[in-house]
Amino acid sequence: MRILFLGYWGLNDGLTASTVFPHLQILQARPDVAAIRLVTIERGAEAQADLRFAPGFETDKISFEPLRSKPSGNIILNKIEDFTRFPNELVKQVAEFRPDFILARGAPAGALAYLVWKKIKLPFYVESFEPHADYMLESGVWRRYDPRYLFQKHWERRQKQLALGLMPVAENYRQQLVQEGVPAGRVVTVPCSVNARDFAFSAEARARVRQRLNWAAEAVVGVYVGKFGGIYYDAEAFGVFRAAADHFGPGFRLLVLTPDPVAEVQRKAAAAGIAAGAVFVIKAPHHEVPDYLAAADFAFATIKPAPCRRFCSAIKIGEYWASGLPVLVPPGVGDDSAIAEAEGGGAVFDLGLPASLPAALGRIGAVLVRPGYRAAIHELAVRHRSVDRARIAYADLLPVV
Template sequence: MRILFLSYWGLNDGLTTSTVFPHLRLLQERTDVTAILLVTIERGADAQAELLFEPGFEVSKITFEPLRSRPSRNVLVNKIEDFTRFPRTLIRQVEEFKPDFLLARGAPAGALAYLVWQKTKLPFYVESFEPHADYMLESGVWRSYDPRYLFQRHWETKQKQLALGLMPVAENYRQQLIAEGVPAQRIATVPCSVDAGQFAYNGAARQRVRESLGWAGTDVVGVYVGKFGSIYYDEEAFQVFRTAADFFGADFRLVILTPDPLDEVQAKLAAAGVSAGQTFVTKAAHQEVPDYLSAADFAFATIKPAPCRLFCSAIKIGEYWASGLPVLLPEGIGDDSDIIKREGGGAIFNLDRPSTVSEALANVAQQMAQPGYRQQVRHLAERHRSIELSRQAYTHFFGVPALQ
C-alpha cells in the first residue's frame, strides 16, 4: 500500500509529535505498506522555515512534502485561501505519488481529503474524526453564520457519507454516528493514544524537578498542561487552581506547562490569589513533559464542557493517566468523565455547582492517600489509551498484513 497521510498540524506541532508520529510508526511497521507521503500544514513561523524530523524518528518509508500557508493578517481570508489552494497542491501530489488512499488526521484534514476526492475519486479515511465545526461554534470561536463553520459542517457531512472509514476518538461519538446512519462497519473508535512507557512515573525525575524548584518531597503538586481559552476554561481554570490552593493549604504547589504568554498566565494566577511562590510556569517541549508529570501528584484538565465535548479525547488525559496522576476533570468530557466515575483515576466537578470542586479535590486526596495509587491510575492509560487500539483499527480497515 502507498498512503498519503495528511495532518492538519505542522511538523513541529506538539499534536503531531504526540498523535501523528505514533501512527506513522505503526504504518511503517506494516509489511504491506511500501511508502508513505506525509503532508503537514505549516502556518506562522514554520510556514517558510526548513523543517526536519525529530532526531531518531524512523523515516525509511516516509517522504515529506508540507503545505505552506501564506501569511495574512486576516484569519478568515487565510483559511479560505488555504482551502482553495491546498486541494490543487494535494491533487498534484496524488498524481505524482499515486497513493492507494488518503489517510487524514482530523476532520479539517478530512475536509481537504473530500475536496481531493471530488476531483480524483481517491478513497480516503479520517482518523481523529470529531464534530469540529460544532466544537468551534460551542466554544464561541466561530458563529453560526461564519463561512468557516458553514463549510466545515458541510464537509463533515460529506466525510460521513463518503469516507471508507471513520475513526472517532470517543465511543460516545461512534454511537452518535451509528444513530445518524453511518454503517457500524465503517467506524472504529480510536481514542488519542499515548506511549505509556514514555510517560511512566520516574522517581529520580520527580526528585530532580522538585529540588530544582526548591519544593519539598512532601508538597502536594498539581500540574496543568496546555492552553487557556477557546475549548478550555480561562479565568475559571485559575479559580479552580485557587480552590486547590485553599484546599491543600501551604503545602500546595502548581506547575503550568503552556504555550500561552507566560506573563499573562502569571498575571491571571496573581489575580486569582495564587501566590507566585506556589507556582512554576513555563513552556516545555513535549519530551520534557514526562519529568514534570512525575514531579506532580495529580493533574488538572480544565476542558470547557459543551454538548460536543462528549465526543472528544484529550491527549493530556491519557498522558496524565500514563504517569499515574488522578485527573480533576469537568463533567461530560468525552468517554473520560464516565471512565473516572466508573474506575477512578481522578474526580469530576461541575462549575455550575461550585461545591463540587472541593468535593472532587477531597476525592482526589483520598485516592492519593492509597498505597500504589499511581500504578492503579496507570492501568487506565493501558486499558483506554493504548496504541494497540490504533493497530486494531488499521487491521479492521486495511486487513492483516502478510508475514514476510
C-alpha cells in the same frame, strides 16, 4: 500500499508529536506498507522554516512535504485561502507520490481529503474524527453563521457519507455515527493513543524536577498541560487552580506546561491570588512532558463542558493517566469523565454546581493517600489509551493491497 498521511498541525506542534508520530510508526511497521508521505500544515514562522524530523524518529518509509500557509491579518480570509489552495497542492502531491488513499488526522484535515476526493476521487479515511464544527460553535470560538462553521459542518457531513472508514475518538461518538446511518463496519473507535511506557512514572525524574524547581518532596503539585481559551477554560481555569491552592494549603504548587505566553499565564495566576513562588510556567517540548508529570501529584483537565464534548478524547488525559495522575475534569468530556469516576482515575467537578469543586478536590486528596495509586491509574492508560487500538482499527479498516 502507499499512504498519504495528512495532519492538520505543524511538524513541530506537540499534537503532531503526541498523536501523529505514534500512528506513523504503527503504519511503517506493517509489511504491506511500502511508503508513507506525511503532509502537515505550517503556519506563522514555521511556514518559512526549514523543517526536519527530530533526531531519533524512525523514517525508513516516511517522506515529508508540508503545506505552507500564507500569512494574513484576517484569520477567516487566511483559512479560506488555505482551503482553496491546499486541495490543488495536494492533487499535485498525489500525482507525484501516487498514494492508494489519504489517511487524514482530524475532521479539518478530513475536509481537505474530501476536497481532493471531489477533484480526483482518491479514496480517504479519517481518524480522530470528531464534530469539530460543533466543538468550535459550542465553545464560542465560531458563530453559527461564520463561514468556517458552515463549510466545516458541510464537509463533515460529506466525510460521513464518503470516507471509506472513520475512527472517532470516543465510543459515545461511534454510537452516534451509527445512529446517523454510517455503516457500523466503517466505524471503529480509536481514543487518542498514548505510549503508556514513555509516560510511566519515574521517581528519579520526580526528584530531579522538584529539586530544580526548589519544591519540597512533600509539596502537593497540580499540573496543567495545554492552552487556555477556545475549547478550554481560561479565567475559570485559574479559579479552579486557586480552589486547589486553598484546599491543599501553603504547600500547594502549580505546574503549567503551555504554548501560551509565559508572562501572560503568570499574570493570570497572580490575578487569581496564587503566589508567584507557587507557580512554574514553561513551554516544554513534548519529550520533556513525562518528567514534569512525574513531578506532579494530580492533574487538571479544564475543558469547557458542551453537548458535543462527550465525543472528544483529550490526549492530555491519557498522558496524565499514563503517569499515574488522578485528573480533575468537568462532566461529559468524552468517555473519560465517566471512566475517571467509575475506575478511580480522578474526580468530576461542575462549575455550575459550586459545591462540586471542593468535593472533587476532596476526592482527589483521598486518592493521593492511597498506596500504589500511581500504578493503578497507569493501568487506565494501558486499558483505554493503548496505541494497540489504532493498530487494530487499521487492520479492520485499511485495504489489503
